[in-house]
Amino acid sequence: MNINEAIDKFYALQSKMSAYGHAMSLIYYDGATTAPKGTAQNRAHSLSILSEETYKLSTSDETVSLLEYLDEHKDELCEKDARAVYVSLKDIKEMKKIPMDEYVAYENLMVEADDVWHKAKETSDFELFRPLLEKIFATTVKFAGYCAPEKHPYNYCLNKYEEGLTMEKCDEFFAALRERIVPLIKRISEAKQVDDSCIKGDFDELSQEKFSYELMKTIGIDLDHCGLGTTEHPFTTSIGSHHDVRITTNYDRSNLSYSMFSVIHEGGHALYDMNSADDLAYTFLDGGVSMGIHESQSRFYENILGRSEEFVSFIFPKMQECFPEQLKNTTADEVYKAINLVTPSLIRTEADEVTYCLHVMIRYELEKRVVGGELEVKDLPSEWNRLYKEYLGVDVPDDKHGVLQDSHWSGGGIGYFPSYALGSAYGAHLLHKMKETVNVEKCLSEGDFAPINEWNREHIWKYGCLKNPNVLLRDALGEEFDPTYYTDYLEKKYSKIYNI
């Protein structure tokens, strides 16, 4: 084998993995959006075979030899290829530590768990979901033991979504947030409350869908390459490459803001995925690099941009066009205040910016304890409810509005949640940096996202997985990440809204 042959083989391998990825993402997306409801087993059958093929292809002796050969010759590779070899070799070495039958069984478990979680959530029946969740946690711990026996298993989980993240860093980060956020919430609770009745009412789904497309266009999403579906829990997925991305939302007829900010949130994910440099398509480097960076983009669009006074003033006339009856006696300022109402609540995805991180901390505490063997899955609902009372002061009426609300655990996403809080904080620091060269307020008030998107493209999006998340973030910020920008941002914004 010479180096050129090896590179050709490596590109063929990456293409093939993209095609399998296309198939598997689409089967998942179809299951969540379109497939008839009795077809989960049929999908599990196909997915187990495709994931077995993927596993075999990734871990075959031929693949490993190819990657090792290329790694030995990395000085002869361009930066992109060298990075793709490094990333895949690292992943594959980890993957090979998991026996294939267990890997495939886990993939099957995910399909079944997704189906059962939907049913359990619908009927608020945790016991239905419990045996699957127990298997998911047990398998996670087992895999952590295979892949990183030297680490605490929950550090292995955190690391899957944000390279280098540890419980120590999380504890420190969350402590820094808590120190500033808890007093802020207290001051807000004592101030004159905001009225959010203007975004409550009856907003039919068709008009909400029309408004969703309007939002997608406004924030700069190319609708020729990004679709919108309806699912129980909103998500974003790439289908085969960054040339085809799908976001989903869920319409709440009684609340205009739920889908509005889901769409902008998922739209932020989509913009990041869709704007990898074109030559990264069909390689291992296509799409976002970590969930922390991903959430920095989604929560940036959702909150920092989407919930800003300037953006609301721009988008309000379009909202009125979609809902002329419902919004005829409302002003942009009333909507701005309504969508920024701060109030302790039950559902994370509907939480305001200020209390949001407390929702994340609860999940972090629970995951850490279950993975660490200090809490049993059967006790999750009661501990969930206890922590909601302690952190947010709310009573959880049932598991649908409690421990069953998120889809992450049924999809194996243990260790994911901290990314939301980290991403939110990254976003505030990125905003600070962006403002050095972009007049963000002016862009938002004119609905002109091009300069904002251009900054993100140049500093974040185009790199795909070319840089480590830490390096990517430091390069973009020009300094080390500092969560103070986030707490400063929250204090400034909400002091003004609540006049405190």
Place this chain on the structure above:
Amino acid sequence: MNINEAIDKFYALQSKMSAYGHAMSLIYYDGATTAPKGTAQNRAHSLSILSEETYKLSTSDETVSLLEYLDEHKDELCEKDARAVYVSLKDIKEMKKIPMDEYVAYENLMVEADDVWHKAKETSDFELFRPLLEKIFATTVKFAGYCAPEKHPYNYCLNKYEEGLTMEKCDEFFAALRERIVPLIKRISEAKQVDDSCIKGDFDELSQEKFSYELMKTIGIDLDHCGLGTTEHPFTTSIGSHHDVRITTNYDRSNLSYSMFSVIHEGGHALYDMNSADDLAYTFLDGGVSMGIHESQSRFYENILGRSEEFVSFIFPKMQECFPEQLKNTTADEVYKAINLVTPSLIRTEADEVTYCLHVMIRYELEKRVVGGELEVKDLPSEWNRLYKEYLGVDVPDDKHGVLQDSHWSGGGIGYFPSYALGSAYGAHLLHKMKETVNVEKCLSEGDFAPINEWNREHIWKYGCLKNPNVLLRDALGEEFDPTYYTDYLEKKYSKIYNI
């Protein structure tokens, strides 16, 4: 290798092929229904890799040795396994005659052609589609030369959709139809005409969709395993196995009957696919055996059942529920007559039962001549228009309503069309036989499809591909197929409607 190991390997092979089939059908279905419109190239990239994998897996030395070993030991196999080995060995031997790169290039061509055909049809621009159609016809002829050099290439095409079918048989069959149908059309044209204004008007898509689900349930489709989508051209596809089937329709706001009978037609395909015996799932024998038999089911449900006086009288109150304003001054009898209006027209899928076969004959004549080298693709539009004038007496205003109307050619379905006419005629003979034990009129007037479906399940559906289509049909009929039942059926039904 011993026989049990070989059987296990054979089942694993069939499962794997089902999973690839799942992926490819779903990518196609997604492209037709949901995918953002700029993503065709992305699908082509993945499909070319998946079809290459499928080709390699099917034709590998390992697979061929396995199948040959099993074929040599067929006496030790159960009937089902022996048949699956026979069918797959036959297909693979043919497939191996096509060089892999040409096979994959053809799969890619289909994806591109589907995209371009949509655009060409939209703008009525045959020239846009012509280069692709030329490649499709040329490749078809080339593949015919590889696979069946001893046959006329068009006989190879016909045989792909109905085993044993030849131009000679088609000519004879179409001549028999023409002999009875042409005079019938003439007599109808001289009679007092039927008024179809009651099914014309403004029927919103949402109500049509609601009515579509009502129809699917009525004819006995299990909605837990069958979905309904919207596409340019209605079709049916299985996703991975008979446990997940999707039908599609297209809503014409101005004409209630278009989607109604598309849904019942595709519903007939779906019933056939969904009712393979359960142990055929994930084997090569799952789903319908040939397009002729498939169309015998779809056109049976659409026309013989769906357009019957008894069914219309049963379904009419449900139609009125969905369209109370539009149908308030209409009777079931008026609807029955309107949906059976006989009139020479431009669009095959909207044609009445009597003139339908003439549309098929035109396509048959054209395909035969292009494949035989007697007609160039560039001359298809003018020849199409000439034959429509000659056979049906209508002037084709543009290619959208002419040569670009059907999706079959863009999908490589050359040789498919005769199946529609054959299937229609099979259906009338099957009805004759069914009536020996089932009171079809009573079932229809009560909306009770169970006895009808049970007959079809026992005589057709459950066999999947276990029997050759010829054998399946003869066993179901208890005698050789005779097209006279079809022409008798048409004469009797339409003489009564037109009082001639």
